[in-house]
Amino acid sequence: MAQKAAKTLAVRNTSRLKQTHLITLAMHAIFLFLRLTLRSSLSLKRYVLLSAPGLLIEFYLxxxxxxxxxxxxxxxxxGEDLDAPGLTEFMWDIVYWTWINLILVMVLGNRAWWLYLVIPAYAIYAAVTTATGIKSSFAGLAGGGGEPSAASQGQGQSKRQQKMEKRGGAQRVAYR
Structure with a gap:
């Protein structure tokens, strides 16, 4: 039973990669079949340009x-865990969105390629919210700037804190 977790991870990775490659192959084969036979108006340039990120990420995984x-x-x-959170999860989202976008283009036509802009829009949103979160946490550590907080003005304090302030400030500890 040595390395049971590693063997389980290897089997799971192999299975998931095989499934991913088969789905990708089927999606692209259907798109190219439709492009070459029924819907010759589908743009091959957009297909190559907008499918490339999903394919590159898939081969990286x-x-x-x-x-x-x-x-x-x-x-x-x-191998690395394909279910890892963070960047790996975001890469899977791009692969899945590429598949969804291919389906939408096959059904709706070339205008559905614009939906691929959801990925950079989400990346910008995530970066901005992360940056503002980091900025606010650093502002809290440094004192927060010039405006006084509600706690320092007497608002938002507990009754015990208000009573202590009336008696003359903080409680003092007597050492023996």
Whole structure:
């Protein structure tokens, strides 16, 4: 049972990568079939340009997560976890949105390519909210600027704090 977690991760990664590649192959084959036969108005330039990020990310995930084995069949490296949060999760979102966008283009036509702008819009939104969150947390550490807070003006204090202020300030500790 040595390296059971690594073996489980290797099997899960292999299965998910195989499934992802088959779905991608099917989606692109259907799009190209429709483009070449029924809907020749679908733009090949936009297809290549806007499918490239999803394909590049998919091949990057392949390189990152594909397990490698020794010549004797034992596991050398299980690969990175494809369910990891953060950047890996965002890359999966791009792959999924590329698939959704391809379906929408096949159904609705070339105007659906504009929906691909959701990805950069979300990235900008996430960056701005993260930056403002970091800025406000640093402002709290540094004193917050020039305006006094509600707690320093006597508002928002507990009754105990208000009574202590009336008696002359903070409670003093007597040492023996």
């Amino acid at each position: 392949e390189k990152l997560a594909r397990p490698s084995y020794n010549p004797d069949g034992s596991l050398r490296r299980a």
